[in-house]
Amino acid sequence: MLEIKPIFNSLLRSKAGAIMLLIQIAITTAIVSNAAFIAKDRIDFLSQETGYPEEEIFSFTTMTFDKELDIVQKFEETETMLRNIHSVKNASLFNAVPLSGSGSAGGLSLKPATEEGPDVRAAYFLADENALDTLGVNLLEGRNFRPDEVIMSASRGVFPEVTIITKALGLELFPTGDALGKTVYFGVAPLKIIGIAEPMKSAWLKDSRPDNVSIIPFVSASIFQKIIVRTEPEQRTAIMRQIEDLMIQDHSKRVIIGLQGMDEDKRDNNASDILMLRMLITLIIVLVLITGLGIFGLTVFNINKRTKQIGTRRALGARKSAIVRYFLIENAIICVFGLVLGSIAAIFMGQLLLENYSMPALDTFYVLMTALFVFIASLLSVVMPATKAANISPSIATRSI
Known part of the structure; x- marks a missing residue:
């Protein structure tokens, strides 16, 4: 026993x-x-999956000090210059960098702000028609922005009329799954949903709704601008090393700060x-x-x-x-x-x-x-x-x- x-x-x-x-x-x-x-x-x-090819993407911020410069034209030239670099897949101006912990969010609703109604919290990226390709995100439904739908301005006196949203945001706004073609309101501005994108995360992984993302075709022409670049993964480090010199050669009266890969942004944020x-x-x-x-x-x-x-x-x-x-x-x-x-x-x-x-x-x-x-x-x-x-x-x- x-x-x-x-x-x-x-x-x-x-x-x-x-x-x-x-x-x-x-x-x-x-x-x-x-x-x-x-x-x-x-x-x-x-x-967790973020929806981005993090090893291909890096970002930086430009600060321009030339008061006589036509910023809108210079930004267009800068984007073209970046896209022409060997092994660069695409580049675009953004208001915020995904996964970085710094961005913008607001409420999208089915009624304008002047009328009472529920709204859904969503992060938003302001960018042009190259945004999805720069982020390595595909469309599930609908279409991308046309160049004539993109507004580049120093003020918001004129606001876009269309938007692309993630599937998660679409289902929260329209639980029946028919968000494509519907109109939502960003404040009082109506936005027609022209595309449903693959899952992608906002600037904050710890957000209560990190999958709710909207892309609006608007580029704010200001002296302080974020630029995101997508490259061939094996060439990203080499391109990052030379990007500051290339940007200064393109225009000498600006400073480049915050040059960092998206995976590094994510690691710092986490x-x-x-x-x-x-x-x-x-x-x-x-x-x-x-x-x-x-x-x-x-x-x-x-x-x-x-x-x-x-x-x-x-x-x-x-x-x-x-x-x-x-x-x-x-x-x-x-x-x-x-x-x-x-x-x-x-x-x-x-x-x-x-x-x-x-x-x-x-x-x-x-x-x-x-x-x-x-x-x-x-x-x-x-x-x-x-x-x-x-x-x-x-x-x-x-x-x-």
Whole structure:
């Protein structure tokens, strides 16, 4: 038999160490299960599809100081110059860079702002007819902007009449799925939906609706302008190295700042999430190691206290396997109680995170998997010292100490 009762009696006689280990296992289970769940949530967030060929795209900002310059004409010349660079697929002026954490958003509604009605939050990019190709995004339905529909102006006295939106935004505006050809309002300005684009993310991955994106054919002619360039992926670094010189050669009275790849923009924007993920992984490893060492240490301590007892049992004919089994069962009993307590604490902690920090609800699968992992780790931590105890010679173990 498994001799459960003698093991219980032994634990009750020296309960301080067992209680400390039980608490340690409970704390590890509670924290690790929540940390593992949050880490998986961050991994999913960081690895989500953005809709862009990030390794092909880079962006920069120009600041022009020539007051006599015809900015509209110069921007058109600049775009043409960039597109003529070898290995550049396309280039376009934008008001904001996707995934950068800085952009513009507003409400699109089925009624003008002068009338009451619900609106849908959407990020918007102001760009010309080259926007979709520059971003590497295709149309699912409809058509692209015509050049005559694009407005380049220093003011918004005249506003475009058309827009291209993502499928997610279209379904939120028109749940029946017939957004193409419909009219929505950006403030009081009516915009006809002429195209439905593939999924793409806004400037903010952490936005409540990052898939709601609208492209409006408007380019603001100002001294401060963002430019996005798409290249052959293997040539992006080389082109980025020479882009500043090319831009200065094109017009000397401007400064180039913020030159960076889209993947770098995304990484910078997600820096806090990457740091959190690393800290969580470190926390999980440290807690598991500490728990394993605690179990190992308690087992070694118990063995040292029971050397004489173990030797006596061996002299009376107890097998080595029985000695190992004894310590495994003793540890398993402590571990089970600790896991039950830790699982309850994990669920309670997950509920607190949900209520106070808007974290996702803890999946009980992570609690069960953590409990299983801790249980296996705890048993493995006992094997070596228990095996060592079983190999003690009865003649040595029963000597007076």
